[in-house]
Amino acid sequence: MTVAIDRADRAAWAALAEELTLPTAAWIGGPVASRAGVTRTTVDPATGLALAEVAECAAEDVDAAVALARAAYESGSWSRTHPRERAGVLNRLAELITEHCHELALLDSLDGGKRIADTVGIDVPGSAAILHWYAEGLDKVYGEVAPTGPADLATVTREPLGVVAAVVPWNYPLEMAIWKVAPALAAGNSVVLKPAEETPLSALLLGRLAAEAGLPDGVLTVVPGAGPVVGQALGRHPDVDAVTFTGSTPVGRLFQTYAGESNGKQVWLECGGKSAVVVLDDVADLDAVAAGVCAGILTNSGQVCSATSRLVVQAGVAEELTARVVDRASRIVVGDPLDPVTEMGPVVSSRQAARVRAYMELGADQATAAYGGGLVEGARTDCFLRPQVLTGVDPAAAIATEEVFGPVLTVHTVDSVEDAIAVANATPFALAAGLWTDGLRRAHTVAARLRAGTVSVNCVDALDVATPFGGFGHSGYGRDLSLHALDKFTGLKTTWIHHG
Numbered sequence: 001m002t003v004a005i006d007r008a009d010r011a012a013w014a015a016l017a018e019e020l021t022l023p024t025a026a027w028i029g030g031p032v033a034s035r036a037g038v039t040r041t042t043v044d045p046a047t048g049l050a051l052a053e054v055a056e057c058a059a060e061d062v063d064a065a066v067a068l069a070r071a072a073y074e075s076g077s078w079s080r081t082h083p084r085e086r087a088g089v090l091n092r093l094a095e096l097i098t099e100h101c102h103e104l105a106l107l108d109s110l111d112g113g114k115r116i117a118d119t120v121g122i123d124v125p126g127s128a129a130i131l132h133w134y135a136e137g138l139d140k141v142y143g144e145v146a147p148t149g150p151a152d153l154a155t156v157t158r159e160p161l162g163v164v165a166a167v168v169p170w171n172y173p174l175e176m177a178i179w180k181v182a183p184a185l186a187a188g189n190s191v192v193l194k195p196a197e198e199t200p201l202s203a204l205l206l207g208r209l210a211a212e213a214g215l216p217d218g219v220l221t222v223v224p225g226a227g228p229v230v231g232q233a234l235g236r237h238p239d240v241d242a243v244t245f246t247g248s249t250p251v252g253r254l255f256q257t258y259a260g261e262s263n264g265k266q267v268w269l270e271c272g273g274k275s276a277v278v279v280l281d282d283v284a285d286l287d288a289v290a291a292g293v294c295a296g297i298l299t300n301s302g303q304v305c306s307a308t309s310r311l312v313v314q315a316g317v318a319e320e321l322t323a324r325v326v327d328r329a330s331r332i333v334v335g336d337p338l339d340p341v342t343e344m345g346p347v348v349s350s351r352q353a354a355r356v357r358a359y360m361e362l363g364a365d366q367a368t369a370a371y372g373g374g375l376v377e378g379a380r381t382d383c384f385l386r387p388q389v390l391t392g393v394d395p396a397a398a399i400a401t402e403e404v405f406g407p408v409l410t411v412h413t414v415d416s417v418e419d420a421i422a423v424a425n426a427t428p429f430a431l432a433a434g435l436w437t438d439g440l441r442r443a444h445t446v447a448a449r450l451r452a453g454t455v456s457v458n459c460v461d462a463l464d465v466a467t468p469f470g471g472f473g474h475s476g477y478g479r480d481l482s483l484h485a486l487d488k489f490t491g492l493k494t495t496w497i498h499h500g
C-alpha cells in the first residue's frame with residue numbers, strides 16, 4: 001500500500017484502518033490455514049474489539065514449516081547463493097517494507113496498541129534500515145587464513161547453521177522479528193518465525209512481502225500460535241539448529257530446557273530487565289534529565305525490555321528531580337494510539353493491564369509516596385493506565401526488583417556515587433543502564449562499573465543497528481544488531497589443505 005496520507009491526522013489513520021485487509025493466514029510456502037483449521041481472535045486493546053481471526057498453528061504446522069525450511073536450506077536456493085544476490089533480495093524486502101509503511105505501522109498499532117507516531121516514525125523505518133544494513137554488510141564479512149606452515153593452507157569460514165527458529169514478543173512486533181530475521185537470512189539460514197499471540201499481524205504480512213521480494217519458498221515461514229504449543233514445538237524440534245528468542249526470562253529458560261531435552265540446539269536469549277537510570281548531583285539541566293527519565297520509563301507504555309524502571313538519584317538533586325518527573329508523568333497524554341498527539345497508548349492487553357495494576361497496588365504499599373497509577377478514568381478499555389512514580393522504595397522490595405513491564409518508576413535516593421553504583425547493580429538483570437552527569441571523568445568511571453549490556457550516558461536508551469544489544473545475567477546473553485549478531489547465526493568452519 002503506497003497510499004499517501006496526512007500522518008498528523010487521526011481521522012486519516014482511522015479511515016485507512018477501516019480499509020485494511022488484515023493478514024490472517026500462516027505463511028508456510030504461501031498463505032495457509034492451520035492444519036486443524038483452528039483460529040485465534042486478535043483484539044485491539046484500544047477498543048476491545050476483535051480485529052481478525054488468525055490461523056492458530058500447532059505442532060503439525062511447525063513440522064511442515066521446519067520441513068520446508070530444511071528443504072530450502074539443503075537445496076541451496078538461498079544458503080549457497082552469491083552474497084550479493086542475497087543482498088539484492090534483502091534490499092528489495094526493505095524497500096517493500098518502506099512501501100507498505102502505513103499498512104505495517106497500522107497493523108502493529110491496532111494489534112498492540114502502539115502509538116502510530118512510533119510505529120510509522122520508528123518501528124517500520126527502523127526495520128527497513130536494519131534490513132538494508134545487513135544487506136550492505138553481508139558481502140563485507142571476510143573469513144580468515146590461519147597461520148599454518150608452508151605446506152598447508154587453512155581457511156576459517158563462516159557457515160550458516162541451517163534452520164533457525166525466531167521466537168519474538170509483542171512489544172515491538174515487526175522490529176523484534178526483523179532484529180532476528182535480517183541477520184539470520186543474511187547469513188544464509190532458513191528462518192521459522194513465531195510471533196507473539198497478541199501481535200501476529202505484521203509478521204504475517206512480512207512473510208508475504210519476503211516472498212514478493214524474491215526470497216525462495218520456505219526460506220522464511222511464519223507460524224502464529226500459542227507459546228506453549230508452537231514455541232515449545234520449535235524449541236524441541238529435532239531439525240531446528242538454533243533458537244533466537246526475545247521475551248521473558250522464565251520462558252527463555254524453558255528454551256534451554258527444550259534444547260537440552262531434544263537435540264542440544266543453540267539457544268540465544270534476549271530476556272527481561274530491571275534497568276536503572278543513575279542521576280548524579282552535578283547535573284545542571286534538571287528539566288532535560290526529567291524528560292529523559294520519563295522517556296526511559298514511559299516510552300511504549302513502559303513495555304520496553306531496556307526501560308529504565310528505577311531512578312537512582314543522588315540526594316543533592318533528588319527532591320527537585322523527583323518533583324519534575326512527577327509533574328511530567330502526571331501531564332502525559334494517555335489515549336488513542338491512532339491519534340498522533342497521544343504520548344502514551346494502552347498496554348497490550350487486559351491481561352497485561354491487570355498484571356501492571358497489581359504491581360501498582362503492591363508498589364503503593366511498598367513506597368512512602370505514590371503518584372499516579374491506576375486506570376485512566378473514562379477510557380474505552382481497561383488497558384489505559386496512568387503512569388506511576390513511587391518514592392521511598394527499598395531497593396530490595398519486590399516492586400524494585402521484579403520486571404513490571406509497564407509505566408511504573410521507583411525512585412531511590414542515595415548519598416554517594418558508590419551507593420548509586422551499588423543500588424543500580426543490585427539486580428540479577430543486566431540489560432541496560434542510564435547515567436546522567438556533567439562530569440567527564442565520572443561519566444567514564446561510573447559507566448564502566450554499571451553492569452549492563454548498554455549504558456546510555458546523557459541520553460535515553462541508546463540503540464543503533466551498528467551497536468550490539470543484549471545483556472548479562474538474567475537478561476540473557478545473546479546479542480542482536482551489529483555484525484556481532486552474525487556470530488549466533490553462523491558456525492566457524494576450518495578447511496585444511498595440505499599441499500606440500
Ligand code: NAD
Pocket residue numbers: 167168169170171194195196197225226227228229230231232235246247248249251252254270271272273304305306403405431470475476
Ligand atoms: P514471553 O516470554 O511471554 O513471550 C515471548 C515469546 O515466547 C512469545 O512468542 C510467546 O508466545 C513465546 N512463549 C511463551 N510461553 C512459551 C512457552 N511456554 N514455550 C515456548 N514459547 C513460549 O514475553 P512477552 O510477554 O511476549 O514479552 C515481554 C518480555 O519480553 C519481557 O520480559 C521483556 O523484557 C522481554 N523483552 C526482551 C527484549 C530484549 O531484547 N532483551 C526485547 C523485548 C522484550
